[in-house]
Amino acid sequence: MSTKKIAVTIDESLLKKADTLVKSKRFINRSRLIQEALRDKLKEIEKEQFMKECEKFDPEFEKELAEEGFNIGIAEWTEY
Numbered sequence: 108m109s110t111k112k113i114a115v116t117i118d119e120s121l122l123k124k125a126d127t128l129v130k131s132k133r134f135i136n137r138s139r140l141i142q143e144a145l146r147d148k149l150k151e152i153e154k155e156q157f158m159k160e161c162e163k164f165d166p167e168f169e170k171e172l173a174e175e176g177f178n179i180g181i182a183e184w185t186e187y
Contacts, residue, residue, distance in 0.1 A: 115141070 117125070125140050134140040 125137055128134050128140055129137060134143070
């Protein structure tokens with residue numbers, strides 16, 4: 108995976124907390140900590156968007172759609 112350097116402005120108190128995590132060997136460096144935090148946040152946002160889309164479904168209609176075809180007998184199935 109290729110990486111790019113960027114400049115980021117961070118609140119001093121956040122930077123102190125980040126440095127504490129790096130010093131305690133929780134992360135190998137600041138960059139890795141920021142990458143993981145950003146990845147986690149983006150996953151959270153994607154999950155929220157997915158859940159909003161799921162709320163648009165009509166459970167009754169989805170159930171009917173899923174059960175469509177179960178009511179016909181096996182004799183009526185198309186032969187392959």
